[in-house]
Amino acid sequence: MAGLAKVFGSGAMTNSIMEIENNDLLFVIGSNTTEAHPIIGLWMKKAVRKGAKLIVADPRKINLVKFSHLWLRQKPGTDVALLNGIAHVILKEGLEDKDFIHKWTEGFEEWKRSVEEYSPERVEGITGVPKDDIIKAARLYGTAEKAGIYYTMGITQHSHGTDNVFSIANLALLTGNLGKESAGVNPLRGQNNVQGSTDMGCISDSYPGYQKVMIPSVREKFEEEWGASLSDRPGLSTVEMTEAALEGRLKALYVMGENPVLSDPHMAHTVESLKSLELLVVQDIFLTETTELAHVVLPAASFAEKNGTFTNTERRVQRVRKAVNPPGDAREDLWIISAISERIGYTMGYDHPEEIFREIGRIWPALAGMDYRRLEPNGLQWPCPTKDHPGTPYLFRGGFPRGNGIFTSVEYKPSGETPDKEYPFLLTTGRILFRYHTGTMSARSKALQSVAPEAHVEINNEDAVKLGIKEGQKVKVKSRRGTISLKAKVTERSPKGVLFIPIHFNHASANTLTNDLLDPHSKTPEFKVCAVRIEV
Amino acid sequence: MVKLRIDGIDIEALEGMAILEAARLKGIDIPALCYHPKLSPYGGCRLCIVEIKGMPRPVTACTTTVSEGMEVRTTSPYIERLRKTNLDLLLSDHPYDCMVCQKAGECDLQDLAYQYGIREPRFKGERRIYTKRDGNPFIERDMEKCILCGKCVRICDEVQGVSAIDFAYRGLKTKVCPPFERDLDCEFCGQCVMVCPTGSLVGKNWIGKGRARNVGEVNTTCPYCGVGCSLTLHIKDNKIIRVSSKEDSVVNEGMLCAKGRFGYDFVASPDRLKTPLIKRNGRFEPVSWDEALDYISKRLKEIKEKYGPDAIGGLSSARCTNEENYLFQKFMRAAVGTNNIDHCARH
Structure with missing residues (x-):
């Protein structure tokens, strides 16, 4: 998101889910869409049935490959080279949109020089993708009238994740695939309200609506609205908080509905850090790996037990409605936060979530035109600045918020930890269809649990034969940070030299192994690449 | 656009549209069990039959496309008699267990039987008796209730792109099943359950x-x-x-x-958490809200006083609502006084 905000002045999916069916070309990179976003996967399949071309770039033979016209099997962590290579060919063949570049962008000439080095031959060497396929992809993407790029964590969860996003944005700027229907740059957000939680300012450097805490005039506005004096020091990100706790700078942590022990990289490190706190408060609907370390645990309400809104991946704000009462003495998060706030001397005083929603509209113009009544029946997509505004299905019609879109030169950098003699395999992580995130919810669904009861490690059949590993056999996977044991799944899905482990299982947590190296801009950890070895 | 008349009402329809779809534009409802707007036309249930002026025999409205000047009658004593007979034939091979069927009250077949007043089918004869049930954990498949409309087969193939099921056998023995009649092993999206017009496919965890x-x-x-x-x-x-x-x-x-x-x-x-817990001597003890909140606020105040507000951090959740996230960061910033606020799903 940090990447897109820098290039366009706004970081979100540019286009809408329902526009997918009318794309002429879909370029899906680093997204196992049919498993992680199954319904968006359906819209993609519909587009293909209606005649769209589909390019899938993924090291694993994901289900979507079956529906694709071209599959680019790049080595994990080499996306910048691949995308620069595609741009190189588009330029060489004159497929760029000159009018768009002239009218709406800046930095083109300098960037153009930066991709000169990325000939298909050289890119083949880095990525393992045959040069003819790189040329094919460039022609398909470069000649399509309406081409949309779709990506997820396969792009962002790298130490150079922001660079990956820059190279995606460059491609869209180069071909003028922005500011129009059924095209764009579309990061598919992974959790029900991850878009909303960033919109709402649950990021260390921004108030709600991406308004920066460091800008004095912004801070004054919020001080007035909230009736409190606010800190002018930037805050710490999740992984930085882990460090700060270990170094004794952070003493108390209040966690609402998260399970960082399982979801953060380098698990042992996270546990040690949380243990060093003087106060850990965890508010959740279940006991988790994180609550185990808490001093106080507060029982919260689930999605079905409260009123409010979620914002989906296409910026659509939709209603969440209370259907049942919370069990026992569990309470809604709003009640809990207000009660603690009151006790430490700051009274909030809301009677209903809609009062909060209206307050958000007052301080963030993108939501100013929304209210609960207008969200009937299908929600509204921000920006929606006035009461008669219909919402915004696609962004940047007639220009970017920051004026021009910027071309950003990015050079290919290898991942932070690559396979070597001692740890010869590359490990990548991700989701599977029947599980969700850390499993707090999905593992408690009997049916889902029964079809995906335990963790596995995908290993390519040729590697398996070499190592004498058989389907279903228990193996150990080791990295410099830890070891887990789990069953082997021998398959062609993962390429040679690459292992894949789903992230959902606490009995064999992939994040015991992963690297906590961060992308310097977005502070996203490198979940997608680390070096491991596998033992029988 | 194509102009036609259905039951005396003038309708403008797109070229290539089925009569059934054109009729629905004007709220004329033609009974149909195998039609679904997302799926290719099938013409299997034979309930959507209509008369077209100048055509010798009734045709199915879901598979016949509109043409200029067409005059359609969706109902007449003759059509209704045929429709009732077709429905009667469907019911003749359907178990009479509405009293225990999960779908009762929202079953398209039951609704039509009610509408046409079919208490007992006229046609007596052999019925399909299947005892095998599917062992998958999600979807109950009762093939005795299946009317072979094929919507499940089509949605699995045409929309989901999985093709986990198809028709097997022929004639009276025709049934919908996974390959080799094994248990269903698919993405378990349940789109088939959504479109099933009878109680043949229902969610296992709905039952009872x-x-x-x-x-x-x-x-x-x-x-x-x-x-x-x-x-x-x-x-x-x-x-x-x-x-x-x-x-x-x-x-x-x-x-x-x-x-x-x-x-x-x-x-x-x-397993849901039902009460606040405080850890004492390494074990969680249930406490009242007052006790938990007093403890937290006392400790937060002490830590803030001793080390300053930046010694306190908050992790919010991409699972919670906008209102909760907004309030949480407001709490950290306005009440505690720090920008140490983040959530785990950074990307």
Whole structure:
């Protein structure tokens, strides 16, 4: 998101889910869409049935490959080279949109020089993708009238994740695939309200609506609205908080509905850090790996037990409605936060979530035109600045918020930890269809649990034969940070030299192994690449 | 555009549109069990038969496209007699167990039998008797109730792109099943359950939890991934007994995945936290809200005083609502006085 905000002045999916069916070309990179976003996967399949071309770039033979016209099997962590290579060919063949570049962008000439080095031959060497396929992809993407790029964590969860996003944005700027229907740059957000939680300012450097805490005039506005004096020091990100706790700078942590022990990289490190706190408060609907370390645990309400809104991946704000009462003495998060706030001397005083929603509209113009009544029946997509505004299905019609879109030169950098003699395999992580995130919810669904009861490690059949590993056999996977044991799944899905482990299982947590190296801009950890070895 | 007249009403329809779809534009409802707007036309149930002026025999409205000047009658004593006979034939090979069927009250076949007043079918003869049930954990497949409309087969192939089921055998023995009649092993999206017009396909975890009576519906948004599918929670006695989705929802058009459709039982899990807990001597003890909140606020105040507000951090959740996230960061910034606020799903 940090990447897109820098290039366009706004970081979100540019286009809408329902526009997918009318794309002429879909370029899906680093997204196992049919498993992680199954319904968006359906819209993609519909587009293909209606005649769209589909390019899938993924090291694993994901289900979507079956529906694709071209599959680019790049080595994990080499996306910048691949995308620069595609741009190189588009330029060489004159497929760029000159009018768009002239009218709406800046930095083109300098960037153009930066991709000169990325000939298909050289890119083949880095990525393992045959040069003819790189040329094919460039022609398909470069000649399509309406081409949309779709990506997820396969792009962002790298130490150079922001660079990956820059190279995606460059491609869209180069071909003028922005500011129009059924095209764009579309990061598919992974959790029900991850878009909303960033919109709402649950990021260390921004108030709600991406308004920066460091800008004095912004801070004054919020001080007035909230009736409190606010800190002018930037805050710490999740992984930085882990460090700060270990170094004794952070003493108390209040966690609402998260399970960082399982979801953060380098698990042992996270546990040690949380243990060093003087106060850990965890508010959740279940006991988790994180609550185990808490001093106080507060029982919260689930999605079905409260009123409010979620914002989906296409910026659509939709209603969440209370259907049942919370069990026992569990309470809604709003009640809990207000009660603690009151006790430490700051009274909030809301009677209903809609009062909060209206307050958000007052301080963030993108939501100013929304209210609960207008969200009937299908929600509204921000920006929606006035009461008669219909919402915004696609962004940047007639220009970017920051004026021009910027071309950003990015050079290919290898991942932070690559396979070597001692740890010869590359490990990548991700989701599977029947599980969700850390499993707090999905593992408690009997049916889902029964079809995906335990963790596995995908290993390519040729590697398996070499190592004498058989389907279903228990193996150990080791990295410099830890070891887990789990069953082997021998398959062609993962390429040679690459292992894949789903992230959902606490009995064999992939994040015991992963690297906590961060992308310097977005502070996203490198979940997608680390070096491991596998033992029988 | 093509101009035609259905039951005396002038209608303008798109070229290539089926008569059935053109009729629905004007609210003329032609009975049909195998038609679905998302699927290719099939013409299997023979209930949507209509008369067209100048044509010797009735035709199926779902497979006949509109043409200029066409005059259609969707109902007449003759058509209704034929329709009733066709319905009667379908019912002749359908078990009479509406009293225990999960689908009673929202079954298209039952509704039509009610509408046409068929208490007992005229046609006596051999019926398909199947005892095998499918061992998969999500979907109950009762093939005795199947009328072979093929909607499940088509949605699995044409929309989901999975093709986990198809027709097997021939004639009276025809049935829908996975390859070699093994247990269903698919993505378990349940789109087939959504389109099934009878009680042949239902969710396993719906069974025995309640039917139409005393069941409330609440529309909300799915708590799993970021797509934001619309959900309808079916509520009885303060419990979610089923999840469905309205077909007019814009994000997902009624379609769901296995998690959205079947993964709701965590809400009523016995593991849910029901009371605040404070750790004493390494063990959690249940305490009152007052005690928990007093403890937290006292400790927060002490830590803030001793080390300053930046010694306190907050992790918010991509699972919680906008209002909760907003309030949480407001709490950290305005009440505690720090910008140490983040959530785990950075990307």
